[in-house]
Amino acid sequence: MNIKHLRAFVAVAEHLSFAQAGERLHLSQPALSLTIKALEQHLGGALLTRSTRHVALTPEGETLLPLARRLLADWDNTEELLRQHFTLQTGRVSIAAMPSFAGNLLPQALKHFRDRHPRVNVAVHDVINEQVLDMLRQHRVELGVAFEPQSLQGLHFTPLYTDRFVAVVPRDSPLAEHATLTWAQLRQADFITLQRPSAVRLLLEEETLAAHGKLPVAFECHQLSTVGRMVASGLGVSAVPSLCIGQMHELGALCKPLAEPHVQRRIGLMHLGEHELSTAALALQDALISAALAPAPLHVKENADEPH
Template sequence: MIINFDLNDLQAFRAVVDKGSFRGAAEAIRISQPALSRRIEKLESALDVKLFERTTRRVSLTMVGRAFLPQVERLLDDLDIALMGISNVASTRMGNVTIACVPSTAYYFMPHVISEFHKLYPKIRLRVLDASAGEVCNAVASGEADFGVSFSGSLADEVEFELLLQERYVLACRRDHPLAERESVTWTEAYEHDYITVDKTSGNRFLLDQALRGVRVKKPSICETHHVTTMIGLVEAGLGVAMVPSIAMPAGTHPILVSVPLVEPLVMRNVGLIKRRGRTLPPAALELERLVREMPFRSV
């Protein structure tokens, strides 16, 4: 059999899958959109199949394209790993790595990790998608992100979860609040005060609703936000208290805020890596994943 396509054509194919559009794929691999279209047409012609369904609004894989994708990903990823092993190209190559994180983990995990990654690989551009747990999961499942850092919960079948740490929920309040000096606070006691919560689109809200079914809540929240980090800002401004994951709180002693352990019940959250099932990460993304794994987690 004569093969009338090359690695450039396969890279173009994977770029279209990852970006979901010909325009985005062309920008990602730095070629014109007509040139990218020619590569896809060449690949389809060589294989005598149709790989994509194209409309004015979206691009999606055909059944044949979905079957072909894992083989292409395995071939290109194996080639990248081989090249990195024999010539250390990871330190000099230019490229992009995308990681998706829920905001609390982006705040805690990523500043140190990004700094170390940039020192090691200054020519690689890093993109951080700070989004809700559902959006993080979707970004990883669709290939928009190479991998994610989030918490376990309702995950799509296309992704797998690997535990990094467990953390408890704490009460965030100002130092001048009546509960600030307590050694612990029950959830029922916390809800007796003015409080801020996350809205129903948040993965934290889903987790808490499941864990706190037996807790009586006497009054509604005074404000709902989409992200935990926004809640903490409102607590600092004096609007009320908030129940948040411990890693979302500032490290060390804060001049205004304090965290108090929440009990009855003790609610924990599992934080870990989210990756698309069955896919080997590209070398640069593997290096970023390694740095996340090696991060010294504080006691939470």
């Protein structure tokens, strides 16, 4: 039994006429009769009684009619729903992004996406770098934005840009008078950073340990916004990815370029390599790539006294 059989049966049952049902379905009466006969043979009995002047439903036909109508309605609704998904008239897509990206560049990409596809729902998970990878591998999200992992392990990575860390200092600090800061200068103050296993924290420790030893961590927290507030309040200094410059300035702190060793890492868009992305995910992926390529400052200038 297939959709063609059901449409033929419902048309004949509603018109009680093979001629009128054939016109509705654009089928000849012989073709329609063969379709009904095939359905009856498949089910094992007559659904219609017919004569040269009269067509009527058998008891089994009466039983099938409401069920067939419901099945056809479900089928048509499914077709329409999928068509809307493919044309982005509706749908849903989920993305996980590390907070430094989610709180800075992601809104710009989402605005671009929303302007084009206003009826597609986007679920955003702003989680630490490691959780982005976990959520992708657990099929909880289709897309992820994070630092490039050392091992992809089944993930496809599309680089968006390379981000270099910058110093974050209080605006009234003597350090704010320097155009560029060294790690030695930064380490003379109390250091504020994210708690482990944050990728920001681990990257800072890995890249500076050999040249400068352990970071003099005085305060650690979970959110970069808290780091910015604490620096602005004069509790210490920090180092964050340069895409956070605007956020740090809004929070009242000041960003400065850092001299060598430069701490930097590629940030990119990821999805499961063997997973076919939905139409909505492909559209969001395009929006993210377009936002990364837009002429927006991604790195701190040598004179980073004004917000970017």
